Amino acid sequence: MVLQTSRRSLLKAAAGVAVLPALPSVAQASAAAAFKHPGLLHTQADFDRIAAGVQAGAQPYKAGWEKLVANGRSRSTWKARPLETVVRGGTGQNYPQLYNDIHAAYQNALRWKISGEKAHGDAARDILNAWSGTLKAITGNADRFLAAGIYGYQAANAAELMRGYAGFDVERFQKMLLNVFYPVNDSFLRNHNGACITNYWANWDLCTMASVMAIGLFCDDQAKFDRAVDYFKNGKGNGSIMNAIPFLHPGGLAQWQESGRDQAHTVMGIGLIGTIAEMAWNQGADLYGYADNRIMKAAEYVAKYNLGHDVPFTTYKWGHGQNCAAREQTVISSAARGQDRPVWELLYNHYANRRGLAVPYTKAYAERVRAEGGGGDFGPNSGGFDQLGFGTLLFTRAAAGSGGSGGLLPTGVTRVLQSINLPKEGIAASGALGVLGEAVPLRIVPGLADAKGYSFMDEDGRYLRHKDYRLRFDTDNGTELFERDATFLARPGGATGRVRLESLNYPGRFIRHRHQQLWLDKAQDTSAFRADSTFRPASS
The missing domain is CATH 2.80.10.50 (Trefoil (Acidic Fibroblast Growth Factor, subunit A))
Structure with missing residues (x-):
């Protein structure tokens, strides 16, 4: 691989966005400009590190970059197909158009931030502008809450990378997030679609929390960010940390709430809670370490089981439906066991390399999936687009105590x-x-x-x-x-x-x-x- 740009131009292109002032929040938040930008899943220091690694051809950055370039959604020729109404669940579903375009915007934004190639910046800008100028509603059956959550946090992350880019209508995109995505997020966290508080699996809360946090950060709305953090710690639904990770086991393992359901949703949940923790970390809030590194213990549990090892399981009981009918799971589910998703590099690099902690099973799973791809690399259906991905490229960092100034x-x-x-x-x-x-x-x-x-x-x-x-x-x-x-x-x-x-x-x-x-x-x-x-x- 040879990039037709110098290392200096890579870093200059990436750094050029960071120094631009954030636009005022259309929500008129009291703490405007309190957040660091870019500051959702990625910071400017991240892009400086990534650009230098890619330009030097260093592994695993080289392999991660090649994975991104090979994905068809990262092409600068991608054309948006915006909709006025996105439907997920029930009749008339059309939501794949939304997630394909969001991932195309994100991937093109990454290519621009890392290489400085303007064609990719223009492509990302045009996709985002097309949707913010068109989308008016997200509807469908209960699955509309998943659409507003998953694609809300992803859209905010793509847009954050384009903040300050010439021609990107950041205020209109903020309005779309606040007027289309956030009301659906807010409704779910308030009343859980009228169901028993424990009816919906952890993923439903988590994707909603991720969207609220990402929208708060992108719109400089401190109250929304604080709401997501508070729900993470104290929420009544299954996405709050003590409900999502209800049982501790010997050996530094913690049982995930959906482990008795299936492993696809379990791994998805690990990815979502890691996403929330990373966005908070980049703003100075340590949710990774909350409750004695409870996320780390859950990641080790999930990784260990999905790598083929036995893990302990405590019977899980909950209330189902509108009337909280009693349900229970007595054994861990083997459904979709061993499924690969691009969630492990983020968790491994935080706990092992930022923190210097031993996470042998998380490490083994990260090595198994490396180099992580993104949307479109893990199947054509919605499950393949639940994570933004490319963690090998984006989250690889030197081990604690081994990098930086000797x-x-x-x-x-x-x-x-x-x-x-x-x-x-x-x-x-x-x-x-x-x-x-x-x-x-x-x-x-x-x-x-x-x-x-x-x-x-x-x-x-x-x-x-x-x-x-x-x-x-x-x-x-x-x-x-x-x-x-x-x-x-x-x-x-x-x-x-x-x-x-x-x-x-x-x-x-x-x-x-x-x-x-x-x-x-x-x-x-x-x-x-x-x-x-x-x-x-x-x-x-």
Whole structure:
């Protein structure tokens, strides 16, 4: 494979979108511009990493890219077929036109973001504009809720990649999501189609939650994002985490709610809950780790069984229909056991590579499906389009502690940064200013401006950054300057487990403490300066 673009043009094309300001939400959300864009399933740091890997021909990026290019929906010649009314369930079904076009928009958007090829950007824009200018309703039998959920979160993710692209009518697309998709999502979460709260399987809630979260993020509507997070934690339906994953078993396994139903829907559910967790993670909310990594334990359970191993099963009981008639499942279902879906790379790369946790069965399943394809690669029916896919290309990342600046720091973990010459103190905050004091927990993430570096986020979602050479804790304002100010390169600190943090955009200047304040100072070849600018990452 040879791309007819340089690495520099790849990164420039990808980065060009990130610095454009988000348009105001048509919902007039109180927290407009509070979210980072792009910031649903993918961030700009992700695309920088992906573009560099593809241009270098590095595996498995190369194989993932080739999988994307081979998919017919990623061709720039794809033409949309928009409908005024989408029907799923009952008579007159026509919803395949919607999911095929959404996946074509997403795949073309990916090709543009990674390669910078304008023809693919134009194709994605035109598909999205065609639908936002035409679609007025989603209807059908109860399956209309699945259509509004699955294709709602997918449409928002495709559109997020095109935010700021010339000619893309972002406000009209926001209106379509808010006026066509969201009301159906809202109705389901409120009354579950008039049925018993436990009647609908976890997938119904999960796809709806994913759509509400994605629409909230795309429309800068904090209330909708918060609603999805709250439902994930506290909802009464089967999609909330303690209902979707009702039983813990020995050996780090947790039973999925649909395991007694069939494995196709079980794997679909694992993919949906991973999608929700990834979108939340990219906005600073850790749902992956909620309830002691409960999602991870469910993924291991599902992967283990579908790889052919035995797993324990607790009898599952629930209420069915409008009157909550008693039902139960006493054994795990073997229906569709071993079915491949593109859900595993996302989960594997988060838990194993971001977090450094052992997930042997999730890893084995990711390796089995690698390189993951997307819509159209897993069958022609709707089940083959339940996930956006291409996880090998999109979610592959270096293992925690092995990438970025020589692997001196892990990412996706929380640490305090202790001073080595004043070991009872470390990097802390006094209001917005960085100081040396009782060290505060900081989540270490790939650098906002360069994935080879690091950024540090406090528990309030503020990033450590420099301004006028003082260190501060500020909320990301989405500008390229902020991202560069908040990105640091890790340098050896003179002994194992110690680091010095050099500014990305002011090379030769390091974070150091003086007079209990944190400054970005020019390096000095003295033992005093080296001690003042050296920190030890420690578990908080």
